[in-house]
Structures are given as structure tokens and as C-alpha cells.
Amino acid sequence: MILGRCRFFNSTVLPMVTCALFAAIPLVTWAFPDKETDLGEVGMSPVNKERISAVSLGFGGMNALDEYLSPGVYRGMAFDFSYQTIRRFRQADGWYSPYFFNVVASPMRMGNGNGRTYALMLDFRPSWERLWIQKPKFTLTAGPGLFVRVGGVYNVRNSNNPAQLKLHIAASVSGEAAYRLTVSSFPIDLRWRIDIPLLGYNFSPDFGLQYYEMYYLGQMSGASHFAWPGNLLMLGQRISADIPVGGVRLRLGYMGDYWGYNMGGVRCRIFSNTFLIGIVRRVEIKHNGR
Amino acid sequence: MRHHIMNIKALLLSLSVLSVTSCIRETMPDNTPAGNFEALWEMMDQRYCFFDYKASEYGLDWNEVYVRYKPRISDNMSSEGLFEVLCEMLSELRDGHVNLYSSIDVGRNWSWYEAFPPNFYEHLQSNYLGTDYRIGGGLRYQILDDNVGYIYYSDFTGSLDDSYLNRALNYFSLCNGLIIDVRSNGGGYIFNIDKIVSRFIEEPVLCGYVCHKNGPGHSDFSDYAERWIEPATDQLRWNKPVAILSNRGCYSATNTFVSDMKALPQVCVIGDRTGGGGGIPSSFELPNGWSVRYSACPMLDSDRRQIEFGVEPDIRVDISDSDFARGVDTIIESARVWINSFLSK
Numbered sequence: 359m360i361l362g363r364c365r366f367f368n369s370t371v372l373p374m375v376t377c378a379l380f381a382a383i384p385l386v387t388w389a390f391p392d393k394e395t396d397l398g399e400v401g402m403s404p405v406n407k408e409r410i411s412a413v414s415l416g417f418g419g420m421n422a423l424d425e426y427l428s429p430g431v432y433r434g435m436a437f438d439f440s441y442q443t444i445r446r447f448r449q450a451d452g453w454y455s456p457y458f459f460n461v462v463a464s465p466m467r468m469g470n471g472n473g474r475t476y477a478l479m480l481d482f483r484p485s486w487e488r489l490w491i492q493k494p495k496f497t498l499t500a501g502p503g504l505f506v507r508v509g510g511v512y513n514v515r516n517s518n519n520p521a522q523l524k525l526h527i528a529a530s531v532s533g534e535a536a537y538r539l540t541v542s543s544f545p546i547d548l549r550w551r552i553d554i555p556l557l558g559y560n561f562s563p564d565f566g567l568q569y570y571e572m573y574y575l576g577q578m579s580g581a582s583h584f585a586w587p588g589n590l591l592m593l594g595q596r597i598s599a600d601i602p603v604g605g606v607r608l609r610l611g612y613m614g615d616y617w618g619y620n621m622g623g624v625r626c627r628i629f630s631n632t633f634l635i636g637i638v639r640r641v642e643i644k645h646n647g648r
Numbered sequence: 649m650r651h652h653i654m655n656i657k658a659l660l661l662s663l664s665v666l667s668v669t670s671c672i673r674e675t676m677p678d679n680t681p682a683g684n685f686e687a688l689w690e691m692m693d694q695r696y697c698f699f700d701y702k703a704s705e706y707g708l709d710w711n712e713v714y715v716r717y718k719p720r721i722s723d724n725m726s727s728e729g730l731f732e733v734l735c736e737m738l739s740e741l742r743d744g745h746v747n748l749y750s751s752i753d754v755g756r757n758w759s760w761y762e763a764f765p766p767n768f769y770e771h772l773q774s775n776y777l778g779t780d781y782r783i784g785g786g787l788r789y790q791i792l793d794d795n796v797g798y799i800y801y802s803d804f805t806g807s808l809d810d811s812y813l814n815r816a817l818n819y820f821s822l823c824n825g826l827i828i829d830v831r832s833n834g835g836g837y838i839f840n841i842d843k844i845v846s847r848f849i850e851e852p853v854l855c856g857y858v859c860h861k862n863g864p865g866h867s868d869f870s871d872y873a874e875r876w877i878e879p880a881t882d883q884l885r886w887n888k889p890v891a892i893l894s895n896r897g898c899y900s901a902t903n904t905f906v907s908d909m910k911a912l913p914q915v916c917v918i919g920d921r922t923g924g925g926g927g928i929p930s931s932f933e934l935p936n937g938w939s940v941r942y943s944a945c946p947m948l949d950s951d952r953r954q955i956e957f958g959v960e961p962d963i964r965v966d967i968s969d970s971d972f973a974r975g976v977d978t979i980i981e982s983a984r985v986w987i988n989s990f991l992s993k
Contacts, residue, residue, distance in 0.1 A: 428933050429676050429691065469679075472751075472937035515749075515939045516931040566695070566861035566870070568928050568945050570838060575858065575873050623863060 380552055407643045409445035412609050414636025420464035422477055424626045426522050426563055427513040432475040434466030436630045454499055457484035462630055479509035479524065483553050485532035500533030505555035519569050528558025528585055547600040555592045560585035565623030583621045590619035600638045607638040679935040681730045685721045687934050688734055689714050694864035697927050697946050701954050713740050728752055744899055745929040749939040760896060760923035767895035767920045767967050768831035772977040785812025796984055797823040804836025804901040808843050810883055817847060817884040825987030826886060829893040835900025835925060845908050846880040848890060853877050855908040857948040889990040890915045891983035894961055898922035907949045907959045916986050917961040919979045926956035
């Protein structure tokens with residue numbers, strides 16, 4: 359709720375800072391060279407026949423402006439569930455195949471409090487990432503991926519066009535920087551992950567295009583758009599700390615999603631910021647990669 | 649060095665592409681009387697679909713409306729006062745699909761039927777329906793004395809299942825003709841139109857056109873999309889004469905239904921001109937949370953004529969005072985006469 363109203367979290371400043379910092383990582387590591395080591399020893403990434411999975415719940419805020427439904431901004435609490443897993447790519451050394459599944463839901467209200475909107479988004483983000491930097495306490499992976507978002511936004515007060523289907527499928531780039539921090543002999547893995555969809559498809563009805571025309575007369579051409587960074591920008595980032603507590607590793611973190619597009623005379627932006635808590639598990643892969 | 653350049657390029661690219669989302673900011677004015685007035689005027693200016701048509705019909709000038717109403721807005725005016733001024737401004741559009749919803753009231757313009765004779769009285773209708781009429785799917789129906797079927801359909805908002813239509817048409821299978829009375833039906837789901845019309849055609853029929861605004865200018869419209877209705881080939885259909893009864897209370901989906909049926913050869917529209925409502929409505933909100941409904945998409949008849957101000961009947965009939973006094977519905981009687989004359993041709 360607090361995040362939903364905070365200007366910093368709901369402007370482009372945060373994603374810009376994020377991209378700038380992530381892009382600067384190679385510069386920093388180039389400036390401070392260190393000897394290479396094996397990831398298995400570090401233990402931040404999965405070794406062969408092993409995968410690292412994390413399940414987490416999140417709570418925070420969402421901020422949405424969808425001009426197809428309303429010219430006003432809606433804000434509210436956001437709840438999410440996410441599942442993330444990563445394992446080594448068997449066919450190629452130095453490659454990893456993480457994927458991320460996330461569901462976020464938010465009941466929102468207009469600033470004046472008398473309009474309601476509900477949002478539900480499902481994301482699936484598999485990627486294939488190469489290990490680019492490998493140091494004793496630091497790793498950086500990055501590579502191509504797929505971004506799939508399916509969801510909807512429902513405005514309670516609208517009569518003939520009450521909801522907006524969200525469908526975004528795109529080729530993306532993903533990356534993760536991980537650093538092992540040791541506090542009183544306890545290894546804490548700090549992870550920073552970003553996903554940026556680049557080229558693909560986005561469903562967004564043009565200005566004025568009505569449900570009746572789309573779904574009854576079949577005029578769908580005005581709702582399908584080629585998405586590229588000139589008309590759609592999305593940045594998903596997760597910053598987390600995996601902390602050993604007893605026999606398990608607890609994940610605490612932050613997840614931010616900044617999604618905006620300007621297509622067919624309709625502008626839409628949905629920002630969500632949530633705090634995460636979850637559990638991380640290392641699982642041995644026994645048969646056929648399962 | 650080469651690594652340096654690559655990294656700097658990546659950084660600049662990241663920063664430049666993010667400038668696109670920086671454009672996506674709320675453009676809604678402040679929640680003040682002036683802000684709400686500006687938001688309403690501008691949103692209607694960009695989204696309402698009948699400015700050009702109404703300028704030609706009765707000289708509507710939306711810019712002149714702004715100049716006339718703006719001086720009535722002040723910072724210290726009450727919500728009730730603001731609501732009254734905004735409703736008055738919207739009434740300049742003479743559109744029953746334009747409403748302002750607030751906790752104070754629902755702003756409306758119902759002049760499309762309030763200013764005309766009702767031409768429909770339930771106590772007169774009950775003389776024809778009796779008490780043993782059938783009910784199904786929102787239809788109330790009866791067979792009249794001269795073996796003419798009579799259906800009263802009062803509302804397009806309910807779900808009209810095929811089974812109800814089959815049941816009704818089967819009930820009328822031995823009748824000479826059919827009267828479909830949609831008087832004072834204020835509209836509802838547009839999808840119900842096709843369900844009914846499809847029972848009265850033998851081949852696909854081009855019933856009309858629809859387009860939408862594709863930009864903020866008053867003349868920014870998409871190409872017309874054709875509205876075809878397919879016959880309900882796997883359902884019971886009717887090919888005998890049909891009289892559609894209309895009055896000024898026929899609005900929105902009912903208006904379109906009358907327009908569609910009027911284009912069919914065995915159909916005659918009898919009664920008063922329909923009330924209109926030829927635009928598909930949509931909604932937006934003002935900074936203070938009031939909701940506005942407006943006509944977003946014009947629907948045209950099969951000859952590409954506007955139906956926003958109603959559909960003229962084939963036979964114009966009003967309920968006469970003498971018939972009213974005798975408990976006779978002049979419009980139903982005219983329909984019975986037309987069906988019998990159609991059969992005798």
C-alpha cells in the first residue's frame with residue numbers, strides 16, 4: 359500500500375536506475391579482477407544433477423493507469439505468489455536454464471476512493487543464461503529468454519467495456535547477479551535478477567475499439583500490436599537475500615514490475631512493488647531431468 | 649577498452665528505451681470544480697461519436713458549449729452545483745446514452761420519450777394478453793382472436809435462450825402472422841438482436857454498419873464494419889408476415905432491432921418513431937470519481953443512415969383518444985389489419 363503511493367516506486371526513476379546499475383556490473387568486475395573458481399564450491403548456483411527452487415509469497419502495492427478503461431490512476435494492495443527454479447543446462451557447459459512463474463493480484467481504488475478496479479496477472483519467464491562472470495563470491499549470468507504475461511484488469515463501473523485482457527508474449531533478455539555475503543560464518547546469498555522483454559506481441563484494443571466489434575464482428579486487427587521498446591517497456595526485477603535459518607534457507611526480498619505501453623492511442627502502465635518471503639530448496643535431479 | 653565501449657553502449661541503450669514509459673503519466677486534471685469541468689468537456693470532445701452528425705442536425709457546437717458553461721464554474725461551488733452545471737452541459741448532446749453518475753443523482757436526458765405521446769399503456773395491452781399468456785426468456789406471448797400471434801418483449805437485458813424462441817415460435821406455428829411488440833423497451837444486450845432477427849431470415853442479411861472513433865478529432869473514425877446476421881439454420885424460423893410495434897420508448901438495442909427488422913421484406917414497423925440511441929455506449933471517470941457514460945460507436949442502418957434519432961415506422965399510428973377510452977390499442981389493431989391485408993395480397 360505504501361509502495362503503491364510512493365512516487366519513487368511508481369515513476370520511471372527506479373527502472374532506469376535498475377538498468378543503469380545492472381549494466382554497470384561488468385565495469386565494476388572488470389575494475390576489480392579476481393581469480394576464477396568453480397561455482398559448485400561457491401554454492402550459489404546449482405551443480406550438475408541439482409536444481410535450486412524457491413517459493414515465495416509477496417505483499418506490497420500496485421499502481422495502474424489503463425486509458426482504455428479509465429483516464430484515472432488506480433492504486434491498491436498487491437499480493438503475489440512466485441515460483442522460481444534454476445538448473446544447469448545439460449547440453450552446454452556454463453549455461454543455466456532458470457524459469458520464473460508469478461501470479462500477482464490487486465484490488466485497487468481511484469484516488470478519491472469511489473471507483474474500483476481488480477487486476478490479475480500471470481507471468482511465465484523461462485530463459486537460457488550463460489555464465490559470464492565467475493568469481494569466488496560473485497557470479498553473473500545473462501542470456502535470452504521468453505516473456506509470457508496473461509491477465510486482465512476489470513473496472514467495476516464500466517458498462518460495455520468493463521475489462522481489458524492482457525496478453526504479452528515476447529523474446530526477452532534476463533540476467534542475474536549473485537554475491538555471497540558471509541556474516542558470522544553464515545553464508546547469505548544476495549541475488550539481483552532482471553527480465554526485460556524486447557520484441558513480441560501485445561494485445562491492446564485501439565482507442566475507441568469496442569468489445570462488440572472485436573468479439574462479435576471479429577474486428578481483431580485493431581487489438582494486436584507488434585511490441586518493441588519503442589512502444590512497450592517492461593522491466594521485472596527481484597532483489598533477494600537467501601539466509602540460512604536452521605536447516606532451511608529463507609528468502610527475503612523485493613520484487614518490482616514496471617510495465618508500460620503506448621499503442622493505438624491507448625496508454626497503459628502497471629507498476630507493482632512487493633516484499634517477498636519464501637523458502638529456497640536444493641533438489642537432486644534423479645531421472646530424466648525430473 | 650573494447651569492453652568499456654560495449655558496456656557504455658549497453659548503459660546508454662537501457663536509459664534511452666526507458667524514456668518511452670516516462671511519457672505514460674496521468675493526464676487527468678486536479679479534483680477541483682474547474683478540473684472536473686475541463687476533464688468532462690475534453691474527454692467528451694475526444695470520445696463522443698456524434699458531434700459531426702449533431703452539428704448538421706441541430707447545430708451543436710461543442711466549443712461554443714464550453715464558452716457558454718465555463719463561466720458558471722467557480723472554485724467555491726458545491727458538488728450539487730457542479731453536478732447541475734455538468735448535467736446541463738451534457739444535455740446539450742440530446743443523447744439518452746449520456747449519463748453522469750454520482751452519489752447525488754444520475755444525470756440523464758430522457759427527452760427522447762418524455763416529450764412525446766407514450767403510445768403504450770399496460771392496461772390496454774392487458775386486454776390482448778389476458779391473464780393466461782405464456783412467459784419465457786423475457787417474452788410474454790398469446791394468440792389473439794383472429795389467429796395472430798402476439799409477443800411482448802419488454803427488455804433486451806435478459807439472456808434470451810434459443811429454447812425460449814423455439815417454444816414461442818412453435819406455439820405460433822398455426823398462426824397467420826406475428827406481432828412483436830417492443831414498445832417501451834429501453835434496450836439491453838445487443839447480442840439478443842441477432843438471436844431474434846436470425847429467426848426471420850432465410851439467408852445472411854446485411855443489417856447495418858458500425859465504426860469507432862480512432863482518434864480524438866470529431867471526424868476521426870475507423871472504416872465501417874459490416875453487421876451481417878446469419879439465419880438460425882438449425883432452429884425454428886418464421887417466414888410469415890411480422891408486424892413490429894414501436895414507440896418513442898424503443899431505445900438503444902431496441903432501436904437497432906427495429907432498424908434491422910425493418911429491412912426484411914415480410915416485416916412492417918407500425919406505431920411511432922423509435923426513441924433512438926444509435927451509439928454503443930462506453931464509460932470514463934472524472935477526477936472526483938463521478939462516472940460518465942457516452943456514445944462511443946455509431947451504428948448505422950443497412951443504407952448507412954444514422955439511427956441516433958430513431959427509426960421511422962412504415963405505418964405511423966398513434967393511440968387515439970377514442971380507442972383509449974374504449975380500451976382498444978390502436979397500434980395493435982393496426983398491426984392485425986396489416987397482417988390480414990398482407991395475407992390477402
